[in-house]
Amino acid sequence: MRPVISVSLNGRAYQLEDDAHAALAGYLEAASRALAGNPDQAEILADLEQAIADKLQRCLGPHKTVIARSEIEQVIQEMGPVDSGPGSGAAHDGVPPGAPSPGSGGAGAATGAAQAGAAAPKRLYQISDGALLSGVCKGVAVYLDVDVTLVRALFVVAAVLTGGLAILVYILLMFIVPYANTPEEQAAARGLPFNARVLVEQAKLKAAQLADVAAHAAMNNHSREARAQWKAEWRKARAEWRQDWRRTRAQWRAQRWAGAAAGPIPTVPPPMPPLAHFISGLIWAALGLVVALVTLGWLLALFSLVTTGAVFGWIPHHLPLWAVVIALILIFQAVVWPLRAARHGMIPRVYGYAYPWHSFLDGLVGLFVLLLVLWYLTHHGHDLQQTFDTLQQNAQPAWHQFLLAWQTLVHGWH
Amino acid sequence: MGEDSKLGALRKGFLEFLVLRIISGSTVYAADILKKMAATDFATQEGTLYPLLSRLRREGLLDYQWQESEAGPPRKYYRLTAAGQRQLTEFDAYWAHLNQTIDSMGS
Numbered sequence: 001m002r003p004v005i006s007v008s009l010n011g012r013a014y015q016l017e018d019d020a021h022a023a024l025a026g027y028l029e030a031a032s033r034a035l036a037g038n039p040d041q042a043e044i045l046a047d048l049e050q051a052i053a054d055k056l057q058r059c060l061g062p063h064k065t066v067i068a069r070s071e072i073e074q075v076i077q078e079m080g081p082v083d084s085g086p087g088s089g090a091a092h093d094g095v096p097p098g099a100p101s102p103g104s105g106g107a108g109a110a111t112g113a114a115q116a117g118a119a120a121p122k123r124l125y126q127i128s129d130g131a132l133l134s135g136v137c138k139g140v141a142v143y144l145d146v147d148v149t150l151v152r153a154l155f156v157v158a159a160v161l162t163g164g165l166a167i168l169v170y171i172l173l174m175f176i177v178p179y180a181n182t183p184e185e186q187a188a189a190r191g192l193p194f195n196a197r198v199l200v201e202q203a204k205l206k207a208a209q210l211a212d213v214a215a216h217a218a219m220n221n222h223s224r225e226a227r228a229q230w231k232a233e234w235r236k237a238r239a240e241w242r243q244d245w246r247r248t249r250a251q252w253r254a255q256r257w258a259g260a261a262a263g264p265i266p267t268v269p270p271p272m273p274p275l276a277h278f279i280s281g282l283i284w285a286a287l288g289l290v291v292a293l294v295t296l297g298w299l300l301a302l303f304s305l306v307t308t309g310a311v312f313g314w315i316p317h318h319l320p321l322w323a324v325v326i327a328l329i330l331i332f333q334a335v336v337w338p339l340r341a342a343r344h345g346m347i348p349r350v351y352g353y354a355y356p357w358h359s360f361l362d363g364l365v366g367l368f369v370l371l372l373v374l375w376y377l378t379h380h381g382h383d384l385q386q387t388f389d390t391l392q393q394n395a396q397p398a399w400h401q402f403l404l405a406w407q408t409l410v411h412g413w414h
Numbered sequence: 415m416g417e418d419s420k421l422g423a424l425r426k427g428f429l430e431f432l433v434l435r436i437i438s439g440s441t442v443y444a445a446d447i448l449k450k451m452a453a454t455d456f457a458t459q460e461g462t463l464y465p466l467l468s469r470l471r472r473e474g475l476l477d478y479q480w481q482e483s484e485a486g487p488p489r490k491y492y493r494l495t496a497a498g499q500r501q502l503t504e505f506d507a508y509w510a511h512l513n514q515t516i517d518s519m520g521s
Contacts, residue, residue, distance in 0.1 A: 011488070029459070040468040045492070047444070047468075051460045054445070054486065080459025083466070129453045180453065225440075 004066055004304040009053040026054070027076045034084040044082075052079065092120055125180035126173075128231070134174045143166065160329055175242045179235065280346060285344045285365060289335055291367040298332040431454050431509070432500045433466060434494065437476055441504055443489040467492065475501050 005021040007014055016024060018228040031048055056067055126135035126144050137155055141148035158166040221342045301311050305324060310316075318323045436442060436450050444463060445462035450458055470476050478490040492503065 012487075035465065038468070040472065044464050044468050047464045048460060050487065051444070051464070056484070078459060080461035082461040082464075127453060189521070 009157045012053055014056055017066060017068050020067050020072040023069055023072045029084040034082045105381060118126040124177055126177050127180055135175045136170055139177060160326060175245055284343060284346045287339055288365050288371060291339050295335055296373055301328060429456065431505045434498060437492050438494050438502050441491045441493045443491050
């Protein structure tokens, strides 16, 4: 059992545990001292009390009516030490909300930064301030405390390597990850006080924004408002989509749990004549083989590039290695993607909607092709090498001619 | 910490300018101002902002009026006075001038 003290904050009653009351009284007393001699002392104190009351409101609920000391201390940290005004030297150097210095005046601000990192919980948010698209990369960068450019670069590389899967992930995150709107959320997104590097970067950004001269102020205000409005609407729409998506996901789950037998079948294609069915099955299998062979060739090309610095004997003189790797990946995706798409389009024709069977058979065919190729390599590897050699011998002059033609074409234009 | 406190002093000097700028955009109340600054370097707290707002009002640069809010008690909504607008224009011009000066110095 604990004694509880009732207080009125700007005309509203709050119940505090006794040590919570002591902490709050200490803060307000320090504030009152700092504002001594300020003609607006009473008004500022009332405003501070109102802000504290607003913050305490979120700690209370139908089953929680008393404020504990830890909650008061959290609120006091967010409020920060009260600045006694111009020229007083009670420096407060922009410590973000969440940095502690409970009731200890200005001195706590400097030492508080280190503790804040440990105390503040971190969450992943989208941050629209300084965002390129939606703020996912920015949010991740802030969460991991690294440069946003690094995250963006890694994301682009991931997008290429995964054949666009990363873009899908980005879009999903865009709809799932919440925005940091309130100061509390923004503090939680960072979790840590700013370090000097991020600080300088943001200062640069701010400088660029503030550099608009006053002459354009009216015009800028207008366009800024329009942009803000557009952004707000876009965000609202996105929130709705997000809800839709959650609902759909819940339905998916429900259906999956209801039983795999009754899968979500929108339409069943009309039954095919047996011959057509057989032929489409053949085409489907052939497409699979082509994809498998292309994949294999691509892997061999990558392997030969990394080990010998040449793609099947062709040495890329003018390009750095990474550029050739990326080019190979892009070419591979460009070739394979339509084949895969065509193949997936045929699944319902060949198998109906028995998805588990399709993936199982797909795996079997892939395994078979792999074994076949391995067998071929072990028995005819030498022949293959010769084939590559002759291919290279034939291809090289053709390639040189192409380069020559290209150069004359380009120079002809100059 | 030495470098950080130097930069902190820089930021502190800009605080007034920034508050005027935020208020010039639209009428706002104190929590709006804090929210706008929260994700930036100028993240600040009630303990700093409220005395600053009160001083700016005393200097006649801004003004407030009470407005009802859907949730909770009425709030003070701040807007710039004509003097505040003039001060902001001056600040803006001086900032542009400072930027040019700084850019023209050094390598």
